[in-house]
Amino acid sequence: xNISLKEYISIFIHQTDLKITxxxxxxxxxxxxxxxxxxxxxxxxxxxxxxxxxxSEQLEKDKTNITRMLSSLEQKGFIKRIIETCDRRSxxxxxxxxxxxxxxxxxxxxxxxxxxxxSGVTEEELAIVRxxxxxxxxxxx
Amino acid sequence: xNISLKEYISIFIHQTDLKITxxxxxxxxxxxxxxxxxxxxxxxxxxxxxxxxxxSEQLEKDKTNITRMLSSLEQKGFIKRIIETCDRRSxxxxxxxxxxxxxxxxxxxxxxxxxxxxSGVTEEELAIVRxxxxxxxxxxx
DNA sequence: GTTTAATAGTTGCTATGGCAACTAAATATA
DNA sequence: TATATTTAGTTGCCATAGCAACTATTAAAC
Numbered sequence: 001x002n003i004s005l006k007e008y009i010s011i012f013i014h015q016t017d018l019k020i021t022x023x024x025x026x027x028x029x030x031x032x033x034x035x036x037x038x039x040x041x042x043x044x045x046x047x048x049x050x051x052x053x054x055x056s057e058q059l060e061k062d063k064t065n066i067t068r069m070l071s072s073l074e075q076k077g078f079i080k081r082i083i084e085t086c087d088r089r090s091x092x093x094x095x096x097x098x099x100x101x102x103x104x105x106x107x108x109x110x111x112x113x114x115x116x117x118x119s120g121v122t123e124e125e126l127a128i129v130r131x132x133x134x135x136x137x138x139x140x141x
Numbered sequence: 142x143n144i145s146l147k148e149y150i151s152i153f154i155h156q157t158d159l160k161i162t163x164x165x166x167x168x169x170x171x172x173x174x175x176x177x178x179x180x181x182x183x184x185x186x187x188x189x190x191x192x193x194x195x196x197s198e199q200l201e202k203d204k205t206n207i208t209r210m211l212s213s214l215e216q217k218g219f220i221k222r223i224i225e226t227c228d229r230r231s232x233x234x235x236x237x238x239x240x241x242x243x244x245x246x247x248x249x250x251x252x253x254x255x256x257x258x259x260s261g262v263t264e265e266e267l268a269i270v271r272x273x274x275x276x277x278x279x280x281x282x
Numbered sequence: 283g284t285t286t287a288a289t290a291g292t293t294g295c296t297a298t299g300g301c302a303a304c305t306a307a308a309t310a311t312a
Numbered sequence: 313t314a315t316a317t318t319t320a321g322t323t324g325c326c327a328t329a330g331c332a333a334c335t336a337t338t339a340a341a342c
Contacts, residue, residue, distance in 0.1 A: 005180065008255055009255070009258065010162075010255070011180070013154065013157060014162065016277060017155050018329075019282075020155075020277065020278075020281055021298095035298090036297075037297085039152070052321065053319085053320060056320095062299065062301080063320075063322090064299085064301085064321090066321090067322060067323090068297085068298085069297085069298085071322095072296095084320095087308070087320085088306080088307060088308085089307045089308065089319065089321070090307095090320055091320080114149055114150070118150060118277070119280055120276055121273050125269055126150065126273070128266055128273075129269070129273050129274075130150070130153060131266075132262050132267070132269075133153060133154065136157060136160075136161065136258045136259070136262070137161075139257055139259075139261070140160055140161055140163075140164040140257070140258055141160075159299075162328090163299090163300075166300090166327090175327055175328080177329095194289085194290060202328095203329065203331080205291090205293080205329085206329060206330075208292060209293095209327085213327080228338070229336080229338085230290040230291070230336065230337045231289090
């Protein structure tokens with residue numbers, strides 16, 4: 001083989017992502033929140049009443065994923081779907097009391113997690129990583 | 142919100158991974174190969190007759206995923222499962238002629254893809270990215 | 283030698299991710 | 313106004329990803 005699997009940076013990035021996600025999942029488990037569900041919650045804690053369309057754009061995810069994650073969050077009792085009266089195609093997503101109550105527990109945890117994974121990494125290195133990953137995203141477009 | 146979603150490096154890495162994977166998927170589609178299935182094929186092109194256990198370790202994936210990906214590759218006619226005679230618990234994976242024939246088409250494509258995503262990125266920057274991502278993987282363990 | 287452990291692989295479940303096709307509703311166009 | 317198009321959301325399908333629980337087989341312990 002000309003290039004070993006480990007040398008493909010794409011594979012390296014993918015495996016890193018899996019390891020990080022796995023750790024986040026573990027830490028969020030006690031709140032009954034999955035990692036990507038948590039991203040929706042973070043947007044809603046900032047401001048709820050967003051439409052699914054907005055969530056889809058802000059998280060750069062397919063709207064089908066948003067639908068399914070919201071169904072799960074709704075079933076868990078963290079959010080409510082309210083159909084928009086002036087445009088009955090859209091639904092606005094609101095936090096329940098239970099959903100609101102999670103914020104003060106989860107945010108410190110995600111902030112702490114960010115500190116943990118970046119520990120031993122300088123600001124300069126982090127900036128380079130961001131710049132290189134951005135460049136790669138441009139390259140594949 | 143104290144930290145914006147985009148500032149979490151974990152989210153940035155995840156979204157980059159998704160974009161890269163999506164592009165790889167698109168390019169491999171004409172060979173009827175999914176991205177992760179292709180990783181198995183790459184190992185088998187290097188040397189076939191590996192057990193599922195070996196594939197699982199080399200790709201750092203859960204053995205259940207290997208089982209399912211191999212079932213798909215078998216159904217497509219790219220690989221064969223042969224039960225090991227001296228240890229009937231293991232199966233050894235061999236390429237079919239059709240599976241072997243893919244190599245000379247796919248390898249140039251993956252190498253080209255590697256060049257594309259790393260274009261405009263210096264060797265030094267790439268080394269830093271690898272080092273930082275390695276550090277992050279250590280940090281979450 | 284029989285019981286117990288470990289090992290290899292499979293299946294079920296949940297969570298993600300995206301494409302295609304669909305419904306319902308609103309808007310644009312004729 | 314009636315038709316066509318666009319938009320918001322849902323469902324179906326397939327591909328990943330990993331945990332738990334299971335079967336079959338082998339190895340270890342007694």
